[in-house]
Every structure is written in C-alpha cells, then in structure tokens.
Amino acid sequence: MTEHDETPSLxxxxxxLLGGRANNPADREAAxxxxxxxxxxxxKQELRSAREALGHMVRQLVGEAGVRQLLHIGAGxxxxxNTHHVAQQMDPDTRVVYVGRDPGVVEHARQLLRQEPRSPTVYVRGEVDDPDRILRDASAILDLTRPVGVLLFGxxxxxxxxxxxxxLVNSLVDAMPSGSWVAFGHLATHDREDLMDAALERMAPGWQERVVRRSRAEATALLEETLELVPPGVVALPEWRAEPTADPPGAAAMWCAVARKP
Known part of the structure; x- marks a missing residue:
C-alpha cells in the first residue's frame, strides 16, 4: 500500500490542520x-485557536500552579x-501521560515520542469511560499522591x-489529591452542528463516532460538583485568556475552563 492509498486518519x-507533519497526502486531502x-x-483557525487555549492552560498549570504531572485524556x-511540548519547555522534568483510544493513533504517537528520548512522556491506550484503567496505567508513571493536572480537552x-x-470526571478527580487541577475543553452546541459533523466525517470516511455538543450550563455541570472553577470560569474559546485587543467573540465553538480540587 502506498502513502497515497492509505485511508485518511482523523x-x-x-x-x-494544526500545521504538523505527521500526516500523508490522503490525510491532507481529507482535511x-x-x-x-x-x-x-x-x-483550521478554530482548531489552531483551540490548541493555543490548551497551551495557555498547560502554562497555567505548570507555571502558575506549579504542577509537574499532567494526564491528558483524548489527546490525539x-x-x-501539544501538552508535553509546552510543559517541558517550562520544566523538562514535567511528566506527561497521554491517553488515546485508537490503537493506530497510540502506536503512531509512541513512534513520535521515541524520537524524543529524553522526554518523560508516555502514551497509553484507554477510554475516558474506563477511568479505572486510565488511573492504573497512569500510576506507573505519575505519583497520584502528589497534585496532577488532568486535561480533558477533546x-x-x-x-x-x-x-x-x-x-466519570468525579471518578478521576476522586483519585487525585487536594491541589490537583482539571483543564477542560468541550464542543459547544451550535445551530449548524449536523453540517459540522458531516464535515468532520469527510476527514475519516466511515468514522462512526457520535459527537455530543453541550450548552454552557451542561458543560459547567460536568465540573462543578467536586471542583472549584477559577476565573474566568466556563467561557467560550475566544474569551479564554483573551487579549484586550482581541476581536469580539462570535458563536461559541468550544467551552474552556480550569478548575481546582480543594
């Protein structure tokens, strides 16, 4: 099978779309x-804005909060x-565990990480709806008696x-000590979401995943039971750490938030 014949991968x-090189012509054409x-x-701009927001969150956790252990679930x-690049620029000893569900993505990710032999970063396979497995595998790398930054971004x-x-969020948070954090990114409801889903399917023919978009209130309810939201709370992506000169936000594409476990 040639590079051009490969089935596109989401x-x-x-x-x-984020400007990377870990892709082939079939992926680029589908994108x-x-x-x-x-x-x-x-x-393309929405995805890059989301990656910038993720970077802000990682810098907040590692820089402002002093967290040196990150668990990124749904990483791609x-x-x-991405998370380990930003975190380890601030402190090279920051440990990062990525969790992905697609075995092909996990293997590709591990190949990429092997090119960074000094990076204290691993990629494990897991499902967000199986927090016990995630915690078991992550505990081989992370010390769960010390604060952890959990990234539920995507x-x-x-x-x-x-x-x-x-x-599921509560199960993850309950396993973490006081002083741990959750950084959150979740797709927002939109009046054209059916067309958005159809467009996403063009990137991965046969992709059967169902995307669940939530309102601000629904997104907030996923976090507020056991966590303390920090300013600016649950806000639309364009409002997350926005510069004073930023353009006024349009319709929310994603909700973003950071919260702390008391």
Missing part, C-alpha cells in the same frame, strides 16, 4: 475537504505545541449522558 488530518464543507467560520497525536464530547460524564 488524528493525522487534525495534525495537518481540505472538511474545511471546504465547514458551515461556519474557518475550521502529540505534535504541534474527550468528553464523545461521552453521552447515558455514560454519566459527570460521574
């Missing part, structure tokens, strides 16, 4: 088809200014209400 297509079909705004490929919008997403 993770690799996302990497391309461009998705961009052309995106019904509102600029998909660890490329283009994970919970694949969990519907029947799977009790708030309960």
């Amino acid at each position: 993770a690799r297509a996302m990497d391309y 461009e088809r998705a961009c052309a079909a995106w019904p509102a705004g600029d998909l 490929l660890p490329t283009m200014h 994970a919970l919008h694949f969990v519907d209400s029947r799977q009790d997403p708030a309960g």
Whole structure:
C-alpha cells in the first residue's frame, strides 16, 4: 500500500490542520475537504485557536500552579505545541501521560515520542469511560499522591449522558489529591452542528463516532460538583485568556475552563 492509498486518519488530518507533519497526502486531502464543507467560520483557525487555549492552560498549570504531572485524556497525536511540548519547555522534568483510544493513533504517537528520548512522556491506550484503567496505567508513571493536572480537552464530547460524564470526571478527580487541577475543553452546541459533523466525517470516511455538543450550563455541570472553577470560569474559546485587543467573540465553538480540587 502506498502513502497515497492509505485511508485518511482523523488524528493525522487534525495534525495537518494544526500545521504538523505527521500526516500523508490522503490525510491532507481529507482535511481540505472538511474545511471546504465547514458551515461556519474557518475550521483550521478554530482548531489552531483551540490548541493555543490548551497551551495557555498547560502554562497555567505548570507555571502558575506549579504542577509537574499532567494526564491528558483524548489527546490525539502529540505534535504541534501539544501538552508535553509546552510543559517541558517550562520544566523538562514535567511528566506527561497521554491517553488515546485508537490503537493506530497510540502506536503512531509512541513512534513520535521515541524520537524524543529524553522526554518523560508516555502514551497509553484507554477510554475516558474506563477511568479505572486510565488511573492504573497512569500510576506507573505519575505519583497520584502528589497534585496532577488532568486535561480533558477533546474527550468528553464523545461521552453521552447515558455514560454519566459527570460521574466519570468525579471518578478521576476522586483519585487525585487536594491541589490537583482539571483543564477542560468541550464542543459547544451550535445551530449548524449536523453540517459540522458531516464535515468532520469527510476527514475519516466511515468514522462512526457520535459527537455530543453541550450548552454552557451542561458543560459547567460536568465540573462543578467536586471542583472549584477559577476565573474566568466556563467561557467560550475566544474569551479564554483573551487579549484586550482581541476581536469580539462570535458563536461559541468550544467551552474552556480550569478548575481546582480543594
């Protein structure tokens, strides 16, 4: 099978849209088809803005909060200014555990990480709806008696209400000591979300994943039971750490928040 014949991968297509190189022509073609079909705004810019917000959150956890252990669930490929890049620029000894569900993505991610032999970073396979497995595998790398920053950025919008997403968050938080943190990014409801889902499917033909978008109140309810939200609370992506000169935000594409376990 040649590079051109490969089936597009959602993770690799996302990497391309973020400006990375861990992709092939099939991924790039699929990503461009998705961009052309995106019904509102600029998909590529939205994804890059989300990655910038993730970077702000990591800098807040490592820089301001002093956390030196990060657990990123739903990570995709660890490329283009992802969690470990940002965290380890601030402190090279920061431990990072990525969790992904797709075995192909996990193997590709491990290949990429092997090119960074000094990085205290690992990638494990796991499902957000199986927190016990995530915690078991993460505990081989992270000391769960010390504060951990849990990044749920791109994970919970694949969990519907029947799977009790708030309960899953609580299970993860309950296993962490006081002083741990959760950084959160969740897709927001939109009046053209069916067209958005159809555009995303163009990046991965046959992709059967159901995306669950939530209102601000619904997103907030996933965090507020056991966590203390820090300013600015649960806000739309354009408002997260926005510069004073930033353009006024439009319709929310994603909710972002950081919260602390008391």
